[in-house]
Amino acid sequence: MQATSFTPDTPIRFSVIHRLLHLVVMFGFTGLAVTGLSLGLSSTTPARGFMWLIGGASHAAMLHRYCAVVTYGCVVIHALWFLYYKFGLAGAWTGPDSIVPSLKDLKDFKHHLAYFFGLEKTPPRFDKFSYMEKIEYWALFIGMNTMGITGLVLWYPECFTRYIPGFFVNLAQTLHFYEAVLAVVVKFFIHIGMAHFRPETYPADTSIFTGRSHKK
Amino acid sequence: MNRHILQSGFRKIYPLYFGIVLATIALILIGICGKAGAAMLPPSGAGSDWFIDMNRFALSAHAALKCDDCHGSMIVNGLQHSDEKRPDFLRQSATRTYDYARCRRCHELSFKRYLEGGHAKALREEKDPSKEKKQVTGGKIMAPTCGECHASHYERSGLSRVAVGQRMLGACASCHPANAASYRNNIHGRVGIDLGNPKAAFCTDCHGAHTVDSLKKPQTALLACKRCHPKAETEFTGIVIHASLESVSAADAPKRAEVLWIHRIRWFALAVLALSLAFFVAHSFLWLLREIHEKLRKH
């Protein structure tokens, strides 16, 4: 199933800091999802049951904000790492190891679609990050920051309404809820599905935990 | 760290790990579904008021009173109760034939506060045929007297803040369904009604008990908000609680515009959600099919 060998020259894909951040974000995100959806879907039975389990809506709110701080902390650390990568290591903004989308990704997408429909025999050779992973990364970037900003507005409405109109808080609440639903569905079903249930990587794509990529 | 173990060991325990995760989720859901109590709103008023259920009456706040303490002798102006000759026989609601001034004997303060409020004003307008009727509820509903909101024979006393709030919503919702629905969608409704947290605001916490303030003016609304949000300032009252078009009166154009914006953003967010999910699901499904096919052929 997995054609992997752990020789010293198996390329390192994720350094320790990224593996650590992913681990923390995994748990933080799950906490955010469970506490947040218990409020957003409060009229359902599992939501009320969960609130009973953790001792009421006030505790859920506290847990939610706690996880939010931790998760967004990871975003901040990641941003700081990027500054180190760019200015400390003089890393390249573009190129085959970059997370920035390029024309090759468009070509890869077309090639991959052709492969789905049987028009190509083999899948495309991806660079360090495939187009799908880049989409997920940048969607997450937009998503986390949206959730962070709207979440902050919802956390301190008295402070924010000194500068923005009141109904912006309602807008923030709407965006926060729908972005949450999108993020949860994509992460829990699509992301986990693609990382666990694809025959190429079944039972699990462990490269984010081991740091090594698969040698093909 | 021996990465070898991580790789091959993980594969070995994978079925077990997966099974444990599924079992945990299943147990949590089952347990949670069993324990959760639904936010019970009292059943609607359908039922008879000609027949008094003495068991429920005995548990009510008025249990120590006798029938004639409130109903008197049932002979008014020479007419005896259940007089078929009355022109409005069987046609009038019981809440219109009963004189609620009798409640003042015990509920003086509440009665005075009711007289100051919007409900009493609506009742005066309803009774005055010359006055033009102001439509607040957008329907053919009668103005409320004491009996419309309080079940005279069965109302219980000494209930918790949350229980009172939940019953209150049922009463207010019978004439203000749009406001009740939008309140339930708002965070105060979710935390108070669905999740039963006493810290939330219920109808009368903002709108005043019996005085039913309208909160259209920002200054009045700010006083209501400051009760729980002491740091709030004027623009804080711009946050829309009853965020549906049916809850906002047709005359209030700026607020209607704001509510429309909220709906537009909602539709935009829904569209982004639907399109993104459609793409991700279709892409993943096609990818899976192709990979399973290729893997099957290799064996």
Add this chain to the structure above:
Amino acid sequence: MSAKGWMGTAIAGAVIIIMGLAGLPQASAEMDTLETGKPVCLDCHRQPNIHTNEGVLTANAFCNGCHAKAECRRTVDGKAVSLQVPVSAAKENPHHYSACIHCHTDVARSPHKSQTGAECRACHSVHGESTAHAPHLRVDCQACHFKSKFVELDPKDNHVKLAHSDLESMPISLADHTLTDVKDLKSCEKCHFSDNRIGAPAAVLPSKSALCILCHNSPLSMGHPIFGVALLIFLVGVLATLRFWYLGSVQGEENSLHRKISLSSETIWNIIFSRQIFSLLKMVVLDIILQRRILKESVGRWSMHSLIFSAILIRFLLSLFTAIIFYFHPDGDWALALIDKNNPFTAFANDLLGLFILLGILWAVVQRFIIKPVHVATENQDNIALLIIGTLIFLGFILEGVRILVTGIPAEIAGYSFIGYSLSKILSVFGLSWKSIYPYLWYAHGIVGALFVAYLPFGKMRHIFNTPLTYVLEEVSGVRNEKRI
């Protein structure tokens, strides 16, 4: 005793008697009031316990205070309509022991008007497929079960109700609670006649057969005799096939059918109670339900076959689930949702799955007749199989469209049947008398369905038994034909 002693006794006795008389219970002031005075509130207004026989009589006495009298009437358009309820003395009447307020739950109040109507569903479940199927969910109980002859369609909720006036718009009294004999199918003609104004088909149609459970929520009865005939033909075909198979040798035994059957049943038993059963089950799930071997051949072929097969399988499981849950819990939310063809989930799922089947059939037709790849040979039996299934689904959709058109379901509800609703809009362009056409369409769909069942053991559709059986046999014997799927 002396004279004084007798006098003393007499006086003592008299005193005792007088005192005794004085102590006798006398009509006191309270007793005066109870016997001759005015009634107390709770004499009438205490809620009777209608779970008891005495309570039912008390409650009914309250209502009969007005409703037993001939003068009890109301005036509609100047005409008097009687509200006198004939008191049923007959103990055979099923509602003889019910209180008025058992059914008229919200009418004992001022104003004396009901908002909910009579609540039959408080005691009675809805009907299942065998008696009065899904489209009757929009018919009020009284419309069929009361003897009153006139019915109307209420545009507010699209429900069929008893009409308050007759055909000349004269108000009629609905106070008579006599029940119809609904076992007599002639009573159905109250609504099912040509040119009816409530959107009912022009004829009384039989219920579905148990054979229809492959796609539909069906009762456990054979229905129309034609389905019985189809089942018989099917059974004959199956038996003929089995007999043909057992002409061959079984584990060396050539002649004795009895030996052959006992040998094969021994083998089956031993496999079921062995470790092999797990790998067998895994093969059933992966190869038979998920069609892994076809996916190994080609994604396109798997998709086409899955569109037909998986959709039918899911529909079958859904119908089975509906039948079971309706049997055990007919008033539950899920049962009521699943038997209601207009329920959003049921409508959408049925249309989507039917569309899948049709798309699969169309794809197969294109493959066989337009693309014509070299490896595909098309024989008569292939065409018959495609024709039967294709016609069945096509007729099914047309029937759905006509149903939605005839019953006049509003767009917000019917929109969930996205195909049925669109078809109803298209068909409405043709000003045909769809109420009269519907019965013919129904019979056509039923006949094709019966044909499908009857033809199963004789044509290419035999593969739905043969292929799984072959996989199982190969798995058990360890022999595998690599040249075919």
